[in-house]
Amino acid sequence: MRVISLCPSNTEIVEYLGLTHLLVGVDDFSDWPTAIRDLPKLGPDLSIKMDLVEQLEPDIVLASLSVPGMEKNVEALQERGIPHIVLNPQSLEDIEQDLIRTAEVLGVPESGVKAAQEFRSRLERVKELSNNRGHHPKLYWEWWPKPIFTPGKINWLTEISTAAGAVNVFADVDLASVQTDWEDVLRRKPDYICLAWVGVRKNKVQKSTVTKRQGYDQLGYPSDNQILILEEELYCRPSPRLLDGLEKLYGLIHD
Known part of the structure; x- marks a missing residue:
């Protein structure tokens, strides 16, 4: 698949899923992992160059509403008929669910389930340590x-x-x-x-x-x-x- 990410958090979700090799373009602010360094840059996340997105012929674009103003990217994708999903996580549970959803869209649902389980277990490990602390700064x-x-x-x-x-x-x-x-x-x-x-x-x-x-x-x-x-x-x-x-x-x- 040919995948484009329009914001850093989406790019990082793709990496967490072990699917960075599918990316063919990212926004200017995506800076991790280093493997994306040489990918085409499509503009800042609030001013994506949709002509460049279209030229890369993506199978799916990972759009976002995590920052006010990103709505225009979603509208432009809709107008041009470019396949996309929109992520808008506001909580840790949302991020966990987005791992599952993104993996499903990219055709590897098992990777999403595994990544979500790892995410949850890491979170619970720290919570368990915290529960043993008497002072809460x-x-x-x-x-x-x-x-x-x-x-x-x-x-x-x-x-x-x-x-x-x-x-x-x-x-x-x-x-x-x-x-x-x-x-x-x-x-x-x-x-x-x-x-x-x-x-x-x-x-x-x-x-x-x-x-x-x-x-x-x-x-x-x-x-x-x-x-x-x-x-x-x-x-x-x-x-x-x-x-x-x-x-x-x-x-x-x-x-």
Whole structure:
């Protein structure tokens, strides 16, 4: 089969299924695994070049609605009659089900069932470790610094926090993404600040962005080790790589 992926999380699902060799084109932001490096790039995920998609004659396109604005890609695929499916995972269970669904569409349903089982068992292993922890630290996740955006209740990072034996301090807000301000963050008194800015590489993020904010000292941290600079690709994409992020997070907050 000839398969095209229109966003990084879809590309990562294909890799998790062991089917990366089927890909013939990906969006500009897909950067993992390294095997896709030389594939044709079809534009950023919000501005896919549909003429190029059509020229590659895909048997199936893996579209997405994980980011607002992707709807136009789906509309263009429909208008051109290009075979496609649309993934829109909002939770870890959704990702698990997307492994099964994608494998079915690609003609290897057994691979999907196996991958989903592995996904579930990895998740349950960390949950079991977390259940034995008496302390559940409070985490403030920052997706974007100005204005501040943070994941709310309806988001995989709230699930990741819980699975790691912690609590997302914005889990009481019934939204996927919350625009708030620094004063609100301070009131919630997080034990850790987790910086995972969407689209920004870890080496570009500085702790000083937070430590220089007015009122930072109110948090009473013994050091800036309470500020965790994390790989956005392990936390901001709804793909199976969230489990890599989960396992790393568990090690960071439980020493």
